[in-house]
Amino acid sequence: MSGLLALLPVYAAAQDADAGREIARRWCTACHVVERTATEAPANGLPTFPAIAARVDLSSDQLRAAINPQHSRMPDLALSKRQQDDLIAYIFSLRAR
Numbered sequence: 001m002s003g004l005l006a007l008l009p010v011y012a013a014a015q016d017a018d019a020g021r022e023i024a025r026r027w028c029t030a031c032h033v034v035e036r037t038a039t040e041a042p043a044n045g046l047p048t049f050p051a052i053a054a055r056v057d058l059s060s061d062q063l064r065a066a067i068n069p070q071h072s073r074m075p076d077l078a079l080s081k082r083q084q085d086d087l088i089a090y091i092f093s094l095r096a097r
């Protein structure tokens with residue numbers, strides 16, 4: 001895990017959608033479609049990130065809870081608060097504008 005953290009570039013912004021995208025590609029693609037451009041979903045029935053982002057009533061607090069193992073069936077990915085912030089920024093960046 002510390003090796004991964006060393007590979008992640010350090011960003012000044014509090015939330016960084018680009019960093020979140022990198023984290024999503026590394027850690028979330030095993031189970032979720034994480035790209036807006038993806039044309040097919042894995043046959044596991046799990047929500048894609050664009051589909052999650054499209055839910056208008058979704059708040060960042062709900063997203064944080066969803067990626068937190070205490071609150072869902074997701075595996076414990078041991079994400080830092082900063083990585084969670086970046087992931088949330090990335091998922092919201094997938095919202096249609």
Ligand code: HEC
Nearest residue numbers: 024027028030031047052063066067072073074075077087
């Ligand atoms: C090992 C498979 C697996 C991986 C890897 C995984 N997830 Fe999930 N994810 C799940 C499952 C299973 C659910 C359904 C959880 C539930 O219903 O409690 C889920 C649900 C979610 C939800 C909630 C969707 C909803 O319908 O409310 C979000 C958000 C989410 N995952 C984000 C992520 C993010 C971000 C990552 C990468 C850091 C990730 N997941 C990696 C299996 C995974």
